[in-house]
Amino acid sequence: MVVASHTQECLNQPPSEKATTLQLPVIDLSCADRSATSRLIVEACEKYGFFKVVNHGVPFDAITRLEEESLRFFSRTGPEKQRVGAPNPFGYGFKNIGFNGDLGEVEYLMMDGSGGSSSPDDETLECIPPDHRPDNLRSAARAYVEVVRGVACEILDLITLTEELLGAPSLGGMIRAEGNDSVLRINFYPANGGGSADVRPAASRAGGGDDVGLGFGEHTDPQVLTVLTSNDVGGLQVWVRQEAGDGDGDGDGGGSGRGWWTAVPPDPTALWVNVGDLLQAITNGRFESVRHRVVLTTSSKPRMSVAFFGAPPLDTLISSPNQLHHQPVYRPFTWSEYKTATYSRKLGDSRLHLFRRCE
Numbered sequence: 001m002v003v004a005s006h007t008q009e010c011l012n013q014p015p016s017e018k019a020t021t022l023q024l025p026v027i028d029l030s031c032a033d034r035s036a037t038s039r040l041i042v043e044a045c046e047k048y049g050f051f052k053v054v055n056h057g058v059p060f061d062a063i064t065r066l067e068e069e070s071l072r073f074f075s076r077t078g079p080e081k082q083r084v085g086a087p088n089p090f091g092y093g094f095k096n097i098g099f100n101g102d103l104g105e106v107e108y109l110m111m112d113g114s115g116g117s118s119s120p121d122d123e124t125l126e127c128i129p130p131d132h133r134p135d136n137l138r139s140a141a142r143a144y145v146e147v148v149r150g151v152a153c154e155i156l157d158l159i160t161l162t163e164e165l166l167g168a169p170s171l172g173g174m175i176r177a178e179g180n181d182s183v184l185r186i187n188f189y190p191a192n193g194g195g196s197a198d199v200r201p202a203a204s205r206a207g208g209g210d211d212v213g214l215g216f217g218e219h220t221d222p223q224v225l226t227v228l229t230s231n232d233v234g235g236l237q238v239w240v241r242q243e244a245g246d247g248d249g250d251g252d253g254g255g256s257g258r259g260w261w262t263a264v265p266p267d268p269t270a271l272w273v274n275v276g277d278l279l280q281a282i283t284n285g286r287f288e289s290v291r292h293r294v295v296l297t298t299s300s301k302p303r304m305s306v307a308f309f310g311a312p313p314l315d316t317l318i319s320s321p322n323q324l325h326h327q328p329v330y331r332p333f334t335w336s337e338y339k340t341a342t343y344s345r346k347l348g349d350s351r352l353h354l355f356r357r358c359e
């Protein structure tokens with residue numbers, strides 16, 4: 001999938017095309033019929049690469065505690081926040097998303113999401129004076145990772161119940177494995193896109209739109225699966241391919257292929273799941289990793305989101321089971337190789353095509 005990078009030019013500029021609204025799939029994880037749930041998840045992954053999860057079992061308290069502690073952290077002064085170190089890989093970043101010049105109106109914290117007993121960011125924190133250490137935030141993040149990782153594994157286990165994947169190596173096992181490379185990212189987008197509502201360009205105001213800038217540029221997540229939660233401030237948009245949706249937009253807004261940017265209505269009680277690039281490769285392209293972005297609005301409240309990115313240990317070989325292909329689309333590769341390819345490119349750049357087999 002070719003993904004256009006719109007990020008650079010768009011800092012503080014709302015994207016020109018408007019998002020449509022569309023009913024996105026909702027999965028009830030408490031449903032006792034696991035095969036029916038499995039079918040619904042597979043259908044959602046094939047059609048949208050994205051779905052909402054309700055009755056997921058993550059206690060609302062765990063989410064609100066993490067949000068409150070995160071808000072406390074992001075309310076500190078810039079120099080205080082920077083004391084936790086740059087996000088390399090764990091730490092605090094702002095405006096620069098990643099290492100290759102991508103910019104967004106976002107502050108973020110990268111934390112270990114592996115659920116392992118000793119976490120690499122413990123060492124990073126050793127050098128920070130105790131009164132600057134976000135200890136409460138870290139314990140809230142650990143508690144949250146514990147449960148959200150379980151949800152990610154359950155969803156992956158449900159996917160492997162489908163006939164074609166029966167007998168394939170367990171997808172959930174990849175994220176449960178000792179040494180899994182999962183991470184937690186807490187995003188904080190300023191109210192009013194970081195300025196007053198009047199920062200909107202005239203064209204946007206004339207159109208009656210309330211978008212004020214780009215929080216997080218268009219991209220796909222490189223890992224297996226992302227589980228996202230946010231507060232009640234919207235901004236997330238997903239790209240729905242024309243074959244999947246019945247959107248009423250003009251259908252050629254961004255990236256490759258025809259489709260629509262679709263606004264995801266915020267729901268702090270729900271989780272949202274994105275198919276990542278690795279899952280696209282494992283399913284031989286049957287699932288498509290979803291392109292998404294965050295467009296800031298005139299909300300007087302900051303948007304906060306917490307993304308759990310489920311990833312296997314670095315040396316895990318990514319390949320699709322025989323049942324899923326006559327012709328494998330991608331050559332086998334390790335997560336480590338893929339990660340290197342991802343982090344040496346820009347946020348919106350296409351990466352999976354580098355791993356396609358030569359025809």
Ligand SMILES: O=C(O)CCC(=O)C(=O)O
Nearest residue numbers: 185187216236294305307
């Ligand atoms: O803030 C959001 O809703 C999305 C963030 C995101 O896409 C990411 O952290 O990869």
Ligand SMILES: [Fe+2]
Nearest residue numbers: 219220221292
């Ligand atoms: Fe993302």
